[in-house]
Structures are given as C-alpha cells and as structure tokens.
Amino acid sequence: MISVEVRLFATFREGRQNKYFLELDDGTTVLDVLNLLNINPEEASIILINGKNVDVTKVLSNGDVLSLFPPVGGG
Amino acid sequence: MERYARNFNSISREEQEKIMNLKVAIVGLGGLGGYVLENLVRLGVKSFNLIDRDVFEESNLNRQILSTEKTLGLKKAEEAYRRAKEIDSSVQAKVFSAELDDNREDMLEGVDIVVDCLDSIAGRLKLETLCHKLNLTLVHGAIRGYYGQVTVSSPQNRCLRMIYKDLRKDNESLGNLPxxxxxxxxxxxxxxxxxxxxxxxxxxxxxxxxxxxEIERLKIQ
Known part of the structure; x- marks a missing residue:
C-alpha cells in the first residue's frame, strides 16, 4: 500500500474536497485516481506529481503529492 | 495631477507618467475586460485598443460592469470607449467591434501590452499566437464559478498552450460570478x-x- 496526497484546484473542487489523503494499492496510476474521484480524464489540463508534469499513465509512489487542474476559460 | 493624488505615493510620479503614456489592448470587454478597463482608466492609462465582437445581453448583467439595462443590445467595445471617456475625457481608443483572429495584426498594432479578457479557450490560444507574432506580452486571466486564474504569457514563455494543452472547453455549467x-x-x-x-x-x-x-501559485514547466 502507498499513501498519496491529492490536491484539487479550481472547478474540480465543486462537489469534492480540496484535498484527499488516500491509501492506495501499489501500482495505482493517475488514471485510477481520476476514476476514483469521478473526474473525466479529458477534463484534467494540468497533472502534476510533486510539481512535475506527468500523464495519466504515471504510476504513483508512496508519499507523492498529486495536483489536478481543470481548464478554466470564462471571462 | 490632482486626479491621481490618491495614486501617490504607492505609485511614484515617474511611474504615473509611465502609466499615462501606455497603450493597452484589452481583448474582450465582458466580465473581466470591463473591470480591467475601469482599473486602468482610473490608474491613468489614456490610450487603448478595445476589442470585442459582441453586444450586451441580459445574461451579462450579473457581472459585467459595462452592462446595464440601458446598454442591452449595444456593442461592448463602443460602450467601453464611452465609459472610459466618461471617467477621463482625454482617453483615446481604437475600437474594434469584430472577432480577433490570429491574422488581425492591425488590432494590436502599436500597443505596449495586451490583456486577455476573452471568454473562450480557443480565442485565447489564437490571441497568444497573434501576440507571439508581434512579440507582445499578454496578461492572461480566466474565470469559472468561484475560481479565477492569472499569469503572463511573455515572448520568452508562451504558457497558455502549456496550461490548456489541447483542451478547448471547460465546465461552463458553473457560470461566471461577479x-x-x-x-x-x-x-x-x-x-x-x-x-x-x-x-x-x-x-x-x-x-x-x-x-x-485562497490564492496559490503554481510553477508551469
């Protein structure tokens, strides 16, 4: 098992918490976390692990901080 | 300079002169653009390119400072110029009531800096392309619901493509709050x-x- 902190930003916070501390199976990917939080992968414009850009196939490690951002486009 | 007495000394006289000699393009004169214009005119900017293809609609009244019941149906860019002149009669502007496209260099000709107040991701990406062609700095802003974001797209760091990737839509169901x-x-x-x-x-x-x-800063790489 691994412990991961997930931080959500902007409109991803609607109907969800701003932060989650998750205990996950080894081998869990970003895509698995998106599915767990009911976030459409096509709506995640920026995905960072510990501040670095990654894609949805990235496997998470113990202690990672995963940050997820939607596109924001109104004015 | 009495007009700017309350800008001093947070802003020096030399800085005030710089502000008064600026030429700013505001692209989009809705929710963001109206307030950007209001701020800039009161700070002392005298010269603008004002760009928006739309007219005011009833659904703009919740947030767009340039919209009132009287301005419904009027062109946003023209109304913006009228408002700026009402605050400071010495303001001059080129008004474009047309859509900005990445081949409309004329819309940004001669300006010192550009402010992105558009309401679509596709429009923003076109604007960044145009600013890149013209070597102009672009101040970005976007909102949705309770959430906003700002950054600067400079000739050395064209970041809007990094922020939006190839996504063209956001969650419009959350609206735009004043x-x-x-x-x-x-x-x-x-x-x-x-x-x-x-x-x-x-x-x-x-x-x-x-x-x-809450305000957070994120490094974009």
Whole structure:
C-alpha cells in the first residue's frame, strides 16, 4: 500500500474536497485516481506529481503529492 | 495631477507618467475586460485598443460592469470607449467591434501590452499566437464559478498552450460570478503594472479560489 496526497484546484473542487489523503494499492496510476474521484480524464489540463508534469499513465509512489487542474476559460 | 493624488505615493510620479503614456489592448470587454478597463482608466492609462465582437445581453448583467439595462443590445467595445471617456475625457481608443483572429495584426498594432479578457479557450490560444507574432506580452486571466486564474504569457514563455494543452472547453455549467470577475481582473491589472513598471514578468500560474479565499501559485514547466 502507498499513501498519496491529492490536491484539487479550481472547478474540480465543486462537489469534492480540496484535498484527499488516500491509501492506495501499489501500482495505482493517475488514471485510477481520476476514476476514483469521478473526474473525466479529458477534463484534467494540468497533472502534476510533486510539481512535475506527468500523464495519466504515471504510476504513483508512496508519499507523492498529486495536483489536478481543470481548464478554466470564462471571462 | 490632482486626479491621481490618491495614486501617490504607492505609485511614484515617474511611474504615473509611465502609466499615462501606455497603450493597452484589452481583448474582450465582458466580465473581466470591463473591470480591467475601469482599473486602468482610473490608474491613468489614456490610450487603448478595445476589442470585442459582441453586444450586451441580459445574461451579462450579473457581472459585467459595462452592462446595464440601458446598454442591452449595444456593442461592448463602443460602450467601453464611452465609459472610459466618461471617467477621463482625454482617453483615446481604437475600437474594434469584430472577432480577433490570429491574422488581425492591425488590432494590436502599436500597443505596449495586451490583456486577455476573452471568454473562450480557443480565442485565447489564437490571441497568444497573434501576440507571439508581434512579440507582445499578454496578461492572461480566466474565470469559472468561484475560481479565477492569472499569469503572463511573455515572448520568452508562451504558457497558455502549456496550461490548456489541447483542451478547448471547460465546465461552463458553473457560470461566471461577479466577485470572481472583480478579483481576477484586479490581479490582471497588477500583473500588467509589474510588467510595465518593474519589468517583472510573473511566470507562475496564480490560482484564485474566491469561495475559500485562497490564492496559490503554481510553477508551469
């Protein structure tokens, strides 16, 4: 098992918490976390692990901080 | 200079002169653009290119400072110029009531800096392309619901493509709130001042959460 902190930003916070501390199976990917939080992968414009850009196939490690951002486009 | 007495001494007289000699393009004169214009005219900017293809609609009344029941149906860019002149009769503007496209160099000709107040991701990406062609700094702002974001797309760091990737739509169901517009527009103006007065280009994406009153800065790589 691994412990991961997930931080959500902007409109991803609607109907969800701003932060989650998750205990996950080894081998869990970003895509698995998106599915767990009911976030459409096509709506995640920026995905960072510990501040670095990654894609949805990235496997998470113990202690990672995963940050997820939607596109924001109104004015 | 009595008009600007309350700008001093947070802004020096030399800085005030710089502000008064600026030429700013505001692209989009809705929720963000109206407040950006209001801020800039009151700060002392005298010269603008004002660009918006739309007319005011009833659904603009919740947040767009240039919209009133009397201005419904009027062109946003023209109304923006009228408002600016009402505050400061010496303001001059080129008004474009047309859509900005990446081949409309004429719309940004001669300006010192550009402010992105558009309402679509596709429009923003076109604007960044046009600014890149013209070597112009672009102050970005966008909102949705309670959330806003600002950053600067400079000739050395064209970041909007990094922020939006190939996504063209966001969650429009959350609408656009007036508090978010006002805060985000004010941050854009502050980024513009930093760029113009101190040559300080903010590279972080600044995320504004009006609901929780939180501001976070994110490095975009």
């Amino acid at each position: 508090m978010t517009c006002m805060v985000t527009a004010s941050f854009q103006v502050n980024l513009l001042l930093k760029a113009i007065l101190y040559n300080e280009i903010v590279r972080d994406l600044i995320l504004i959460d009006v609901k929780n009153m």
